[in-house]
Amino acid sequence: xxxxxxxxxxxxxxWILSGQMLHLKKQEIGSRVQSLEAPGPRWTAGRxxxxxxxxxxxxxxxxxxxxQRGAFVVGAVPDFGVAVSAExxxxxxxxxxxxxxxxDASHKISQLFEYRRLDPEIWLVAEFFPDVDGEEARRLSxxxxxxxxxxxxxxxxxxxxxxxxxxxxxxxxxxxxxxLFPASRDLIKGAHVRGCAGALTTGGVTPMYVLSGSxxxxxxxGQVTLSYTFGAITPKLDSSQATQAILAALNSWTQYAPVxxxxxxxxxxxxxxxxxxxxxDHGDGYPFDGPGGVLAHTFYPAPPNAESIAGDMHFDGSExxxxxxxxxxxxxxxxxxxxxxxxAHVDDPxxxxxxxxxxxEKIAAGDIAGVQALYGTPGGTAAAQATPALTLSITTPxxxxxxxxxxxxxxGTTSGASAGAQVTWQTAQGASGTATGGAAQWTIAAVPLTVxxxxxxxxxxxSSRKAVQTVSVTRSAPPxxxxxxxxxxxxxxxxxSPAGTTINTSSGTININGTASDNIGVxxxxxxxxxxxxxxxxxxxxxxxxxxLGVGCTILTVRAYDAAGNQGSRSILVVxx
Numbered sequence: 058x059x060x061x062x063x064x065x066x067x068x069x070x071x072w073i074l075s076g077q078m079l080h081l082k083k084q085e086i087g088s089r090v091q092s093l094e095a096p097g098p099r100w101t102a103g104r105x106x107x108x109x110x111x112x113x114x115x116x117x118x119x120x121x122x123x124x125q126r127g128a129f130v131v132g133a134v135p136d137f138g139v140a141v142s143a144e145x146x147x148x149x150x151x152x153x154x155x156x157x158x159x160x161d162a163s164h165k166i167s168q169l170f171e172y173r174r175l176d177p178e179i180w181l182v183a184e185f186f187p188d189v190d191g192e193e194a195r196r197l198s199x200x201x202x203x204x205x206x207x208x209x210x211x212x213x214x215x216x217x218x219x220x221x222x223x224x225x226x227x228x229x230x231x232x233x234x235x236x237l238f239p240a241s242r243d244l245i246k247g248a249h250v251r252g253c254a255g256a257l258t259t260g261g262v263t264p265m266y267v268l269s270g271s272x273x274x275x276x277x278x279g280q281v282t283l284s285y286t287f288g289a290i291t292p293k294l295d296s297s298q299a300t301q302a303i304l305a306a307l308n309s310w311t312q313y314a315p316v317x318x319x320x321x322x323x324x325x326x327x328x329x330x331x332x333x334x335x336x337x338d339h340g341d342g343y344p345f346d347g348p349g350g351v352l353a354h355t356f357y358p359a360p361p362n363a364e365s366i367a368g369d370m371h372f373d374g375s376e377x378x379x380x381x382x383x384x385x386x387x388x389x390x391x392x393x394x395x396x397x398x399x400x401a402h403v404d405d406p407x408x409x410x411x412x413x414x415x416x417x418e419k420i421a422a423g424d425i426a427g428v429q430a431l432y433g434t435p436g437g438t439a440a441a442q443a444t445p446a447l448t449l450s451i452t453t454p455x456x457x458x459x460x461x462x463x464x465x466x467x468x469g470t471t472s473g474a475s476a477g478a479q480v481t482w483q484t485a486q487g488a489s490g491t492a493t494g495g496a497a498q499w500t501i502a503a504v505p506l507t508v509x510x511x512x513x514x515x516x517x518x519x520s521s522r523k524a525v526q527t528v529s530v531t532r533s534a535p536p537x538x539x540x541x542x543x544x545x546x547x548x549x550x551x552x553x554s555p556a557g558t559t560i561n562t563s564s565g566t567i568n569i570n571g572t573a574s575d576n577i578g579v580x581x582x583x584x585x586x587x588x589x590x591x592x593x594x595x596x597x598x599x600x601x602x603x604x605x606l607g608v609g610c611t612i613l614t615v616r617a618y619d620a621a622g623n624q625g626s627r628s629i630l631v632v633x634x
Contacts, residue, residue: 079110079138079156080268082236082404082518083164083481094487096159096232100197103145105232106131106186110138110156114361115260122152131187132235133261135270135361140235140261142188161489162229165266167238167404168479168518174222180240181225183216184265189233191216201228208244212252212412217244236265241406241413250413251389256396257343257356259363263401265412272399272431273328273358273368275315281432283368283397284321288333293378294386302380303332303370306390310398313425314432327364330397334374341366345373352376352389355396368397385416392418400427426519448472449480449517449526459531464503467528471497471517478519485512506532548575548617548625550582559630562606567631570600573617580620586613586631606633 096105111119114137120130127144134140137155149157173179183203185194194216195205203220211217217240218228229237243250255262273281285307290296307318307330324331338344343354352373359367370393372378378386395410402412408423451469458465471478480499483489486507492499492515504513511530550573560567567586573579573596582593584601593599593615604613614628 079108079134079136080270081134081160081164081266082268083166083168083266094159097162097230099232100189100193101233104142104188105145105159106140106142106235107147107157107159108134108138108140109152109154110134110136112153112155113137115139129188130261132264133258133361134267135258135263135357137361140186140264142186158487159232160235160266161487162226163489165229165234165236166225167236169239169404170222170225170237171479173239176222178219179222179225180217180219180245181237182211182240182244183218183228183234184236184238185214185216185233186235187214187262189214194233197231197233198228201231203228208247210250210252210413211244212254215252238265238404239406241411243415244406244413248415249383250415251352251384252413253392253396253402254351254354255402255412256400257341257354258361259342259356259366260361262343263357265402265404267401269401269427269431270357270361270399275432279315279433281314281316282328283316283318284326284329285318286321286324286329286331288324288331289335289374291334291372291374291376291378293376294380298380299378299386302387303390306387307394307397309391309420310394310428311435313420313435314398314428315435316398316428316432325365327359328368329364330368330370331366332370332372334372336374339371341369341371343371345371345375347373348375348377352384353393355393357396358399370394370397381416383416388414388416388418391420395424395428398428399431400424403427449515451515451526451528454528454530456528457531458528459533460506461533461535462506463532464505465530467492467501467504467513467515469499469515469526471499474517474519478517480515480517482513482515484514506530508532508534544577544619544621544623546576546619547623548573548579548619550615550617550625550627552615552627552629555629557629559632561632561634563634564606565633566603566605567613568600568602569604569613569615569629570598571615571627572598573625575617575619575623575625577619577621579617582615582617584613584615587611606631608633 099105123141126147128141128147130139131142132140183198198205198216198218202224203218206217208217225237228234275281287300290299310316321329336345345351353371355370356362356366356368376384378384380386392409392414400410403410403423405411405423408421409418410424449471453468454465480492482492482501484504488505492501494500511532512527514525514527516525552569552571554570573582579596582596582599584591584593584604586604587607589605593601611631612628613631614626616624616626618624
């Protein structure tokens with residue numbers, strides 16, 4: 058039996074690659090550090106979730122620095138990215154970042170829901186960030202208007218929901234929500250399923266919002282040859298029977314892509330999949346949880362993982378393994394082999410690489426499209442020509458355009474797209490949306506621009522492929538606004554009744570009225586008679602009644618005011634006998 062393969066320390070990656078991107082299902086993230094905008098609504102105050110992409114691989118020292126700043130890693134986002142839960146006030150200063158930001162609510166919703174908008178009710182799985190308490194996640198989902206359904210086989214962090222599709226955006230806006238995707242028929246029916254938490258990197262588990270990575274590098278002929286070695290095999294199956302089931306699972310992918318598996322001699326050799334059964338803590342930072350839980354896990358290719366662990370497949374030795382029945386080694390190995398080739402989980406419940414699967418499931422059309430997007434077709438050039446590449450072109454505006462407008466229209470074309478293709482856009486400043494028109498000819502009516510250089514990224518996606526183009530537009534600064542001339546003109550006011558400047562009366566009160574005017578408008582008219590004062594009714598035509606008078610002489614003054622604070626006044630002398 059081969060010795061247990063030496064595992065790399067957690068979060069150590071040896072490469073420094075250039076031109077890295079974060080590949081998410083609903084967006085491509087480039088290299089531009091952004092200021093951290095305020096999080097969306099939060100169920101629990103004090104912390105929020107964001108994504109950080111570093112300019113070089115994440116290591117233990119960088120993670121310790123994040124921890125000291127009040128943040129901890131809750132997921133891996135290849136390449137060189139991590140999702141973190143951070144305290145309020147978390148600072149980016151001094152971190153060697155290529156990009157930092159938050160998931161927009163629209164990027165948390167599977168595009169498969171676009172075809173379900175007219176349904177009166179949909180079923181979905183809500184994936185919450187790993188640090189969110191499960192009971193709180195269910196309460197949040199109910200508060201967002203969805204009905205929560207219990208299922209014994211749900212993965213940690215997943216909540217099964219049903220409700221109005223129009224409420225998806227309301228649920229996705231919550232900071233605790235990571236991704237929303239359709240529920241499978243088995244989940245809806247309450248049938249027994251097996252769940253996979255996701256492909257592993259030495260920096261964490263890849264969440265559902267992550268798109269597949271770049272896969273293994275191809276040789277000069279366009280082929281990929283991977284070696285495999287076996288370690289410990291479960292005693293619950295005949296050793297030969299178990300290894301043959303796993304090899305059959307590996308080779309099931311070779312009929313769809315130019316990939317070949319050959320027997321290896323050294324478990325630590327490059328491009329080698331080390332396959333073994335282990336129980337509980339087995340040295341890779343991801344301990345198994347015993348019977349009935351996680352069945353297996355697999356590490357992504359190199360990169361993002363180091364060659365000493367890249368592609369390795371670990372099966373939980375404490376499970377009651379079978380072949381052709383639950384727990385079926387053949388089905389589990391076929392799913393895990395997809396991760397070993399670089400495939401992430403997909404949103405399509407009909408695909409083998411959906412995070413929940415049942416005994417006997419096979420590679421489906423969506424899985425085939427995914428592996429061929431990474432490696433091409435097994436038939437070489439002729440076969441590749443039969444399936445044209447997905448391409449995207451931006452026709453307007455021209456690169457380097459300049460405008461004084463606050464928005465700009467963008468249009469273009471795609472070719473080679475399959476049915477259901479979608480064109481989306483985003484700017485480096487965080488604005489995003491979906492183009493209108495068919496995928497072949499698309500238009501974006503108004504992309505918002507900030508003063509200075511604006512990079513607009515347009516992405517075309519179909520069931521498994523993606524094409525990306527960018528265009529730079531400069532918005533010129535608007536001319537300085539004219540400084541308004543201050544209003545210094547006081548209102549004019551006149552007293553119509555009583556007439557005259559000296560009034561004799563024996564009454565204890567007096568009524569008075571008149572008119573007022575101003576170049577920008579009278580806002581109010583007031584009166585003052587000795588120690589008494591008040592507001593008149595009206596402005597341009599005003600009146601004040603029952604103004605009290607003392608015995609003797611009283612100066613009665615009325616004042617008109619405008620919005621600039623200017624005032625004009627008139628006075629009369631009232632003599633009460």
